[in-house]
Amino acid sequence: MCRILSYMGTPVLLDHLLYAPDSSLLNQTTAAQMLSMLNLAGFGMAAWDPSSYEPHVPYRYRTTQVAVFDRNLKELAGKLRVGALLAHIRGVPMTSTVQVNEQNVHPFRFHGVPLAMAHNGDLAGFREMRFGLLPHVRPEFAQAISGSTDSEWIYALVVSALPDPGVINSPEAILAAIRSALATIRAVRERHGITRSSSANLMFCDGVNLVAVRYTFDFGRFEASQLQGTTDFLSMWYTFGADYGLHDGEWKLTGGAAQADSIVVASEPLTRDFATWIEVPEYAALVVRSDGDRRYAQIHALDV
């Protein structure tokens, strides 16, 4: 399980998203509110700065270092103003069988493909089922897979289903590709008799569109021995407004919904106070499309 943060809107200092809020993404490395595990297996981000050279190409940063100790990231975050962001900290079971390396750090973004993706969750039985996914992955993307995670395969499935992965696609095309990938995974799971709850909470961003997916295969079908106090770690939250900053001692988006042009989506609220955060519904995608300087958001059901 991992933690994800995405943003789209008026450019803001990266530090204010990654570090400043009382439950910021980097604070969630050791003290997530909705996930009782440490997220120590790497940090990564794709950050779009509209004032930069080739603004449609994101600044990418991936490290296996625990990001709270990363001085380079802290310095960078104090200089970069982002209009779109997809950031991720990786949490893995504390066992020597897990591979902690840069290739497994999210977000994934194949060379020449504008769409980036980060994942919170895991696919049960992935090692048994992954070769059943291969026929649905374009050969050039199958060759591009360099890590050992289920997440990179989900990404490969989605971009393989895009009509033209090399361009910025419409939100409809991205959503159709996500549906196709989820349907493929469901079919392959069934073929392999995999029924254990497997979450595929996904966030996609290409600098223009942001798609946040809250989806779990066989939700609630946990191992009998696995005590499930809550399923909060599978939730996803968003908030929007016109002005992101420190207001009345709290980091939040203010200015009213009607004037809103900025949106934050995350696997849990960035502040201890949830008052202005709303959940993305289960089995659904929040689709945010840029329209000039404004954004348009809509919930889409995912019946796959």
Next chain:
Amino acid sequence: MGAVLRTSEHLSRLAPEALAELVQSADRFTIRRGDVLFRQGMAADALYIVTSGALEISTRIPGDTAATVSIIGPGDVVGEFALLDDGLRSAGVKAIADSEGLRVPKSRFFALLADGKPWTLELIDALRCLVALRTRATLARIGAMTRYDLPSLRAPSQSSAFGDTLDAVPLFASLGRLAELGADGAAQLVSHGTCLTIPRGASVSAFESEQGMLTLVLRGALRSFLPRREGLEQVMVHGPGEMTGLVGLFDGARQPLGLEAAEETIVLQLHQTLFEEMRRSADPIALALFTAIGRQLVRDQRRANRHLGRAVSLEQFNQHLGGSAI
């Protein structure tokens, strides 16, 4: 003060002796016009009963806009979630007139409940009824909305036959939400109920059904929905350890939501007669079940409010585009 409580819509069901003990055990509070009683997001440490004046309940939605939920006055109750779950305040309350009333601290209430004071059982049952009524009112507001996102609607479920499930007791071991029941409680509930395996996509109960059944999810997930002309609007998803059907069971009216299986789901169904028998019982297993039911009612009310907040705020967020769809 006693006269106000006896005519209170929420508390009049308490016996006169119970009301008298409630008044005796509570603190008095006074608040000046314009002052804040509590803020949204604060720890919930007490229940408040208004005996004079007027309070405004408001909540914040994305964009940090405050939206007034209601104005309450003498006989009304606020902050009832404090005695039902451990969450933070879901709304803020401030006085719009000089007001006073009773304050029931959470810690004192639970000490008296543990001592078996009968009035505490009556009060907490009244609070559960109140939350159920509020959820019904919120769902009615959602149902009355004429604008909703068509892409968020789902195809109606296909009816299927249910299968029986044998030996459901071991499934309780993985339900953290019902840990207080213990193995004995699980065995007792299973012996009085019906266990079913429901295929993914099957309809469990229709919108506005008269079903007087508590449905407890043991494995998998149920989806509750409102029917729209173009499809089903998902309102909540209930995972393992959660219960459905509570609003209709508490107020006796038709169920405000339809229910279908979001995944292949194993459920335990308990009939209304058993529910009523256990409702005000001081038996430890009944107390454990109804403590979980109280938390479920609060969870459902929070979800219904979030659903309403999502619909309202997204409509505002998108209004600059004049309602065009993706």
